[in-house]
Each structure stands twice: as structure tokens, then as C-alpha cells.
Amino acid sequence: MLEIRGLRKVFGAGKVALDGVSFAVPAGQMFGFVGANGAGKTTTMRIVMGVLQADEGEVIWNGRPLTFAERRTFGYMPEERGLYQKMRVGEQIDYFGRLHGLDAGAVGKARDALIGRLGLTERVNDTVESLSLGNQQRVQLAVALIHDPELLILDEPFSGLDPIAVDVLAEVLHERARGGVPVIFSSHQLELVERLCDAVGIVSAGSMVASGTVDELRDAEGRRLRVVVREPKPGWADGLPGELSKDGDRDVLTVVGGDDQAVLRRAVEAGHVEFFGVERPTLVEIFREAVA
Numbered sequence: 001m002l003e004i005r006g007l008r009k010v011f012g013a014g015k016v017a018l019d020g021v022s023f024a025v026p027a028g029q030m031f032g033f034v035g036a037n038g039a040g041k042t043t044t045m046r047i048v049m050g051v052l053q054a055d056e057g058e059v060i061w062n063g064r065p066l067t068f069a070e071r072r073t074f075g076y077m078p079e080e081r082g083l084y085q086k087m088r089v090g091e092q093i094d095y096f097g098r099l100h101g102l103d104a105g106a107v108g109k110a111r112d113a114l115i116g117r118l119g120l121t122e123r124v125n126d127t128v129e130s131l132s133l134g135n136q137q138r139v140q141l142a143v144a145l146i147h148d149p150e151l152l153i154l155d156e157p158f159s160g161l162d163p164i165a166v167d168v169l170a171e172v173l174h175e176r177a178r179g180g181v182p183v184i185f186s187s188h189q190l191e192l193v194e195r196l197c198d199a200v201g202i203v204s205a206g207s208m209v210a211s212g213t214v215d216e217l218r219d220a221e222g223r224r225l226r227v228v229v230r231e232p233k234p235g236w237a238d239g240l241p242g243e244l245s246k247d248g249d250r251d252v253l254t255v256v257g258g259d260d261q262a263v264l265r266r267a268v269e270a271g272h273v274e275f276f277g278v279e280r281p282t283l284v285e286i287f288r289e290a291v292a
């Protein structure tokens with residue numbers, strides 16, 4: 001379990017990048033880290049990886065302050081990426097494996113498995129610079145995974161990828177999570193985060209403004225009722241809580257709270273009810289509300 005406790009980071013002359021960020025990611029959880037540009041995601045990840053030092057707060061790993069040696073067991077995909085453009089794909093992966101202390105036999109085995117799993121077999125002898133963005137990202141993931149990390153921390157691993165590459169990466173991350181590894185990744189692709197993650201943290205201006213499972217966040221936001229009535233009697237929704245809008249000859253009423261059945265009775269009396277249902281907010285809506 002990774003716990004981030006009260007991280008604060010101020011850059012230069014008073015730029016507060018983090019102002020008390022806290023969250024926890026247990027073993028086997030896929031945690032989506034979301035927030036507007038400049039919210040503090042990369043800074044948080046860099047502190048976890050020891051690239052930056054926090055001014056205040058702690059990073060706790062399995063109940064104790066994270067050590068340098070433990071950090072070496074983590075896999076990291078930095079925002080700035082970190083591949084050697086002139087190196088061949090296979091050599092690159094091997095190089096990072098050796099940096100993590102693996103011997104030649106172990107590196108070879110892990111490299112072959114990853115290359116196959118990530119669909120890079122045809123590209124193993126190509127230089128990194130000759131690869132498409134999507135294939136470079138696959139190599140970057142292979143490099144982060146070569147030492148069978150105990151935690152994965154990935155800064156926007158899905159950015160710029162086509163849907164097939166997204167599926168490959170997502171499946172590989174899910175495999176790791178199923179094996180008990182906490183997986184943390186940042187992304188601006190909220191539909192993707194909603195689809196892939198067990199839990200989500202929304203950071204805004206250096207603070208965590210909402211976190212929990214997607215279900216918990218949806219429940220906290222509250223359910224809403226949507227009613228569509230065709231050719232309704234004018235004024236039928238007067239006095240009902242909610243917002244009424246027009247869509248051609250239909251009225252669309254959105255109600256938060258209130259008595260569902262009373263709304264239904266009114267709608268049935270008013271005209272032809274085409275839709276009546278409780279809807280839960282999407283992560284995009286929750287995000288907009290949380291960072292507003």
C-alpha cells in the first residue's frame with residue numbers, strides 16, 4: 001500500500017504546486033490521478049519517485065516511510081519520457097534491466113516476455129527514434145516493467161495512443177494490478193479513467209478535492225432523475241424541483257432529489273412519457289463539479 005500524506009511543495013518564489021495532497025493506493029488497485037493542467041499530478045509523482053523532494057509531508061510504503069532501496073523496486077514512466085533515441089529497442093530494454101540489477105539471463109527472459117506481450121517483436125532491432133509515438137510508449141512501458149516492479153507510477157501513459165495501443169497498455173496494467181501491484185497513472189482522458197480504474201483522485205490547484213471509487217464519487221454527487229415528456233400540457237412542471245428544457249415538441253426535466261413518484265404522476269398526467277429514469281453523473285461531470 002502506498003500512502004501519500006500531506007505533501008506540500010513550493011517552487012521558487014512562492015509558487016505553491018502542492019498544498020497538502022493525501023491519498024492511498026492499496027495493493028492491486030488501479031488508481032487514476034486526474035486534474036487540470038498544472039494541478040500538481042506530475043509534481044506528486046516526481047516526489048514519490050524521489051526526483052523532487054517535498055517541503056512537507058511523507059510517502060509511506062507498506063506502513064513505513066519509503067526508502068531509496070524500496071523506490072528502486074518501483075516502475076516509473078516519467079512525463080518527459082526517458083528513452084535513448086539512437087538505441088535499438090531490445091538493447092534499450094536490456095539496458096534498463098541491467099540498471100535495475102538484473103543479470104543477463106533474467107534480463108533476456110523478461111525482455112522477451114515483454115516484447116511479445118507488448119507487440120514489439122517486429123521492432124526489436126529498430127532504433128527508438130524510428131518508432132511511432134505509440135510504439136515508443138510501448139517501449140517506455142517495457143522499460144518501466146522490466147524488473148517486475150512492486151508499484152507502477154505512470155505519467156500520462158495513454159496520451160497520444162490509438163485505441164488498439166490503449167487496449168494493449170490497459171490490459172498489461174490490469175495484469176500487473178491483478179498480480180497485487182498498486183498502479184497509479186495520470187490522464188486527461190476521463191472516459192478512459194472511468195473505464196479502467198478502481199479508484200480515482202481529483203487534484204485541483206495542489207489539493208486533492210475528491211477521491212474514492214468511481215461508484216463512491218457518483219453516489220456523493222447525488223443521483224438525478226431525467227424525464228422526457230412528448231407534447232406536454234403547458235406548465236405541467238410548475239412547482240417541481242429541477243430544470244426544464246425543450247427538445248422540439250418534448251420537455252426534458254432534470255430533477256435532483258425530490259419525490260420520484262410524484263414527478264412520474266405529474267409527467268403521466270401531462271403527456272406521453274418517453275423516458276423516465278435515474279441517471280448517475282459521469283466522471284467528466286464529477287470532475288467539472290469538483291474543480292469548479
Ligand SMILES: Nc1ncnc2c1ncn2[C@@H]1O[C@H](COP(=O)(O)OP(=O)(O)OP(=O)(O)O)[C@@H](O)[C@H]1O
Nearest residue numbers: 011012015017035036037038039040041042043044
Ligand atoms: N520545476 C518547476 N519550477 C517552477 N514551477 C514548477 C516546476 N514544476 C512544476 N511547476 C509548477 O507547479 C504546478 C504543478 O505542476 P505539475 O506539472 O505537477 O502539474 P500537472 O498536474 O502534472 O499538469 P499537466 O496536466 O499539465 O501535466 C504548475 O503550476 C507548474 O507550473
